Amino acid sequence: MPEVTSTEPAIDGWFAVDDAGNPHLIGSKCPACGTYVFPPRENNCPNPACASDTLAAVPLSTRGKLWSYTENRYPPPAPYPAADPFEPFAIAAVELSDEGIIVLGKVVEGTLAADLKVGMEMELTTMPLFTDDGGVQRTVHAWRISS
Numbered sequence: 510m511p512e513v514t515s516t517e518p519a520i521d522g523w524f525a526v527d528d529a530g531n532p533h534l535i536g537s538k539c540p541a542c543g544t545y546v547f548p549p550r551e552n553n554c555p556n557p558a559c560a561s562d563t564l565a566a567v568p569l570s571t572r573g574k575l576w577s578y579t580e581n582r583y584p585p586p587a588p589y590p591a592a593d594p595f596e597p598f599a600i601a602a603v604e605l606s607d608e609g610i611i612v613l614g615k616v617v618e619g620t621l622a623a624d625l626k627v628g629m630e631m632e633l634t635t636m637p638l639f640t641d642d643g644g645v646q647r648t649v650h651a652w653r654i655s656s
């Protein structure tokens with residue numbers, strides 16, 4: 510494992526961290542009909558009844574209710590990064606409290622499917638995904654059980 514020299518998001522533009530260190534997801538909102546989208550994009554409102562072709566970047570709720578979940582018990586195939594040795598991890602689908610859209614994410618280490626229950630309050634955090642050859646630790650948004 511290379512030594513970690515800095516930390517960067519694995520994917521640019523999906524979340525931001527405020528001055529207090531709290532992350533929030535970045536989504537898109539249609540200015541014409543109010544529909545929210547995640548991951549963010551600049552155009553193509555998904556509402557079939559809306560003709561708007563511009564979406565604006567907006568911060569999304571950092572909390573929501575657990576809508577569904579699963580547990581990965583096998584490592585993903587290359588080129589997807591996986592811990593070695595592989596540790597099972599949970600994936601959560603969380604319905605954001607204000608927007609109502611469902612956002613998938615890994616669940617933090619130490620929380621598996623047996624710990625989860627549909628309807629639970631979840632909150633956003635971030636976690637390391639892998640460290641690249643240049644020593645950059647790549648992070649992703651993740652869900653944890655709300656404290």
Ligand SMILES: [Zn+2]
Binds near residue numbers: 542554561
């Ligand atoms: Zn729209």
